[in-house]
Amino acid sequence: MMTQILLAGFGGQGILFTGKFLAYAGLLEDREVSWLPSYGPEMRGGTANCSVILSDEAIGSPIVLRPDVLMAMNLPSFSRFAPLVRQDGFIFADSSMFAADCGRTDVVCHYVPATQLAANADLDGLANMILLGKLLRVTELCRPESIRKAMEKTVPPRKQQLFESNLKALALGADFGIGEKQG
Amino acid sequence: MAEKVLMKGNEAIAEAAIAVGCRHYFGYPITPQTEIAAYMAKRMPKIDGCFLQAESEIAAIHMVIGAAAAGKRAMTSSSSPGIALKSEGLSYLAGCDLPAVVVNIQRGGPGLGGIQPSQADYFQCTKGGGHGDYRMVVLAPSGVQEMYDYTAWAFEIADQYRVTSMIFSDGILGQMMEPVELRASRQETPQEGKPWALTGTRGQREPNIINSLFMQPEDLERMNLERFVRYAQIEAGETRWEEYLLEDAKIVVVAYGAAARIAKNAVQAARTQGKRVGLLRPITLWPFPKQPLERLAKRVRAFVCVEMSMGQMREDVELATRCQRPVYLCARTGGMVPAPEEILGKLEDASHGCCV
Numbered sequence: 324m325m326t327q328i329l330l331a332g333f334g335g336q337g338i339l340f341t342g343k344f345l346a347y348a349g350l351l352e353d354r355e356v357s358w359l360p361s362y363g364p365e366m367r368g369g370t371a372n373c374s375v376i377l378s379d380e381a382i383g384s385p386i387v388l389r390p391d392v393l394m395a396m397n398l399p400s401f402s403r404f405a406p407l408v409r410q411d412g413f414i415f416a417d418s419s420m421f422a423a424d425c426g427r428t429d430v431v432c433h434y435v436p437a438t439q440l441a442a443n444a445d446l447d448g449l450a451n452m453i454l455l456g457k458l459l460r461v462t463e464l465c466r467p468e469s470i471r472k473a474m475e476k477t478v479p480p481r482k483q484q485l486f487e488s489n490l491k492a493l494a495l496g497a498d499f500g501i502g503e504k505q506g
Numbered sequence: 507m508a509e510k511v512l513m514k515g516n517e518a519i520a521e522a523a524i525a526v527g528c529r530h531y532f533g534y535p536i537t538p539q540t541e542i543a544a545y546m547a548k549r550m551p552k553i554d555g556c557f558l559q560a561e562s563e564i565a566a567i568h569m570v571i572g573a574a575a576a577g578k579r580a581m582t583s584s585s586s587p588g589i590a591l592k593s594e595g596l597s598y599l600a601g602c603d604l605p606a607v608v609v610n611i612q613r614g615g616p617g618l619g620g621i622q623p624s625q626a627d628y629f630q631c632t633k634g635g636g637h638g639d640y641r642m643v644v645l646a647p648s649g650v651q652e653m654y655d656y657t658a659w660a661f662e663i664a665d666q667y668r669v670t671s672m673i674f675s676d677g678i679l680g681q682m683m684e685p686v687e688l689r690a691s692r693q694e695t696p697q698e699g700k701p702w703a704l705t706g707t708r709g710q711r712e713p714n715i716i717n718s719l720f721m722q723p724e725d726l727e728r729m730n731l732e733r734f735v736r737y738a739q740i741e742a743g744e745t746r747w748e749e750y751l752l753e754d755a756k757i758v759v760v761a762y763g764a765a766a767r768i769a770k771n772a773v774q775a776a777r778t779q780g781k782r783v784g785l786l787r788p789i790t791l792w793p794f795p796k797q798p799l800e801r802l803a804k805r806v807r808a809f810v811c812v813e814m815s816m817g818q819m820r821e822d823v824e825l826a827t828r829c830q831r832p833v834y835l836c837a838r839t840g841g842m843v844p845a846p847e848e849i850l851g852k853l854e855d856a857s858h859g860c861c862v
Binding site for chain 2 (some may be wrong): 343346347350355356357358359360362363382383384385386388476
């Protein structure tokens, strides 16, 4: 089993951290993982993306060209990558950033107003974790205990106040829109 | 087994160098390898080591020459245009028979080029890098664990044969994170293992001299021939490669580094289509794994080189196989990376015997 994930958005939205967190959660489950950031001209233009692969077997190319799961936090990333998602894949988009509609019926789309939810809950800057919370709840990519442990690994001890707020953001995203229609 | 940590390839190189006793790092920033210098800058002061950001790449490699002459494990790192600047120092290291480790996290060229991954310094680095009759050991990791392990190995080779070893990698491997087991522990060769080092005579012994200037051609030839005896030992003892699904293969993909990872995906895909395809991954680019390629040439139909350069490695494959079989090329350049589908297309050409 191999899952190829692409995370994309503006610089500063925590895209690279989200990917690293996800990779750590996979590592803690003894899976093969890889994390590859964009570091090229597009990054210098303000957008960031990273490829994360979680796999039960050795990983070949770390470059995700056709994601199984896309997390898009801005319109340029959504427009560019949504058409590349594999059939029966998943798209998670921050719908407070743009009017998201991928126009595809062969993938499962979840639109979460993550930035708005973060602002309302006094969790500014954690829209990434809200969206990731939804992603993890829907895809069940990692076990809840590995998610908690990955948080311990990736949040430095001197920033312990972020530990609880990150967990809160994950839970907020996970529980968002339960029972709503998906399109 | 020790706990695995998630690390960038660049960080793994720096951590391995420290683990095997390198306490002298000299560098100059350039994308995509700057994490090596950043890691060294953070760690070296805490372990009584020396991190120094030099005024230029040329200065940095000459600082390596100084530290190596004093018998210390020393390293510098850069990316393609910076390695070109260091090439004078690479030749002087060879001329002085000094052990050193140099890291090249390649980006697209020529000129200042770009910052995206590339393998286009193959000619330059596998043929020595600088002027004169000498060789440099060139190691090509294809994952973050190998970035770590081969850095430790590079220091061993350098000390054992008094040569420069290069970690020859690219922006993908430098920037990507994978789990790493921090398992290197070998300590620095004790000073007495380097009787040639400039450590001060204290009036107790004849002075050592480290020099690359020999005005008598007889002397210089003798020095060079002595070096080539060591190079032959390296070829006999250190040549390494990986074989993947070669037992029944009719078409052999040859690829190293990041390109080999992508090639492996393509080989797997071709196997599911029933094609008898395998992969030979050179781990040492110098010495190049000539023998397995020559053996394969006797029984396979064709070779397909996958590289992020315009067929630079293909020339070594053609030489090693004595051109007994067609050698196809699947190449991207300038910072572009081949997709598995492109490789599959080339495998299709090769199996139909289309033109090379």
